[in-house]
Amino acid sequence: MGRKILLVTTDQQRYDTLGVNGGVIARTPVVDGLASQGFRYERAVPQSVVCMPSRSTILTGQHPSTHGVWMNGVPLPLDAPSVAALLRENGYRTALIGKAHFEPFLDPFTRFTENALAATGTVPSGGEHRGFEHLELATHGSAGQLHYARWLRANHPEAAAMFYPALDADLEVNSAGGGETGAPQVHVNHVPRGWYHTDWVADHTIAWLDSLRSGDDWFAWMSFPDPHHPWDPPQSEMSRVDWRQVPLPVGYPVDRSEREAILDAKPRHWKMWYEGRLVSNFEAPPKWVPATLTTDQVREVNARNAVECELIDEAVGRVMDAIAARGWEHDVDVIFTTDHGEFQGDFGLLFKGPYHVESLMRLPLIWRPALSSRPTPGVVSTPVGLVDLAPTIASIAGIDRAGWMQGSVLAKPSETTHEGVLTEWDSELYGVDVHLRTVSTSEWVCTAYKPGTLYDGSEGELYNLAEDPLQRVNLWDDPARRADRDDLLSLLGELRPPERRPRLDLEAPV
């Protein structure tokens, strides 16, 4: 009998939203407690800052260039490797409950298994999909074809209209504002807590675990859609955090002239987006202009985000209780992380896009090894990547690292990690293409801009994390840092992964 594995992911959660990482708004005692029993990573870096490429990296253990999901809307090929398949081949029971998003959501012809499955059940034809024998899928609301949306409409039809419509009449990300400040993607949702997707994901994870035999080895990927926008948690929970009392993020320059001077010093698509002159990607509302963001809106977004993080923490706690009730509490490794971060006011911005700074690239990551392995708790401060999760999960299961995996088993405290971790961005939307390659090291974040609509390939960003933890001063053109820049670009070249050819087609916006 091997160790059992619970992979908990959230969507679009910042590093500093956990209490154990210094967060002061949300209370997260469950995940903080896991961290106190295991390993906490202070520089966990995604290989992409949007969902589909990043999630594909978690599953495949490969960089986006290699697994081929170069932007949202590109489906992960069915023949892509999968750590879940590897575990299943080795006798593990496998499930994915919550948000998958290896395949596009906008799918009117229901071409993709993720969208088609809920009509027929939870077991894919052929017995598995990407290595998972059981899938119950959800996303951020009540629309669509996934299990949660169907469950809500079938069992609580009156609740379906309570959620924020994630897309507008043009099927673009909705910019409509709500709440008390009119912030975009903020909405008062009167859905009862027990019907909200966070508790649904936990409930269905518990039900699947309860269906297993006590001696089964299992791998459960519990994937919460929150705290990704829309920020519409159950209104009954909003009294937890008074948005008026929420401190402004340290990364939010309150003074407009200071904020705009910071943006002016960055490559030009930052300010162009801020002023509403550029839409380069589908992940932020194209009709919303970041320059209109107010301090109160930043506070309300952060308050609602914190409520969503608290609900996730409590849901994880319920699943841990269920695991203990089965007598597995000493045999389960728990990994908690997310796919990418969120601006939440940093630089006067919300959401995400081709912006490789720690707002989007510093992630919460906790690994609580099975207590039976007697882990010595500690902190890893050097960079690791989500690309390391697949080999880590295989290692926990006692399986050798597969040749297709590009990461390494997550370092334990005092062990050496990577010299640098790679993050990639490629997007092409409505005639605008942007391509970034970033290396994160212990000391630096260095981004090279490849040629595209806006850049000729000579531009970049360079930040020294010790001197400038908020990444406000771009040193790319500083002659005094030229040698550092050259060394980092050299490292970036060494990290370049093999590219999948031919390039996969974009099949939907998201």
Place this chain on the structure above:
Amino acid sequence: MRIGRTAEQVWELVGDPTRISEWFDGIESATVEGSTRTVLTASGMSMPETIVTNDSLQRRFQYRIGTALFREHLSTIDVFDLGDGTSLVSYAADADPAVMALVIAGAAGASLRHLREILEGEG
């Protein structure tokens, strides 16, 4: 999409509006009455379409989807004879909202690959 079959062979399948379910991913069946084609998607959704052009001389097929997802839509399929026993199949989609053009084009791209597999697999 270049296909290793003559334009006549490709048009035999592409130009028959009832046979779209054989090559377009996610369409289970299609029925035609006059200039109206009704396709049934894999999710069970019935989608009415208006056939605008079905020209066997130009080998051009055009249709409009008439569901609430679209304010406007026109898809155009052309089959070009390359003169060497192969053909070029083009699929163009124009839509309002523009997002739906991406969705249709994405589905069409995958379906053209499927079309090629079907036709070239026929030996």
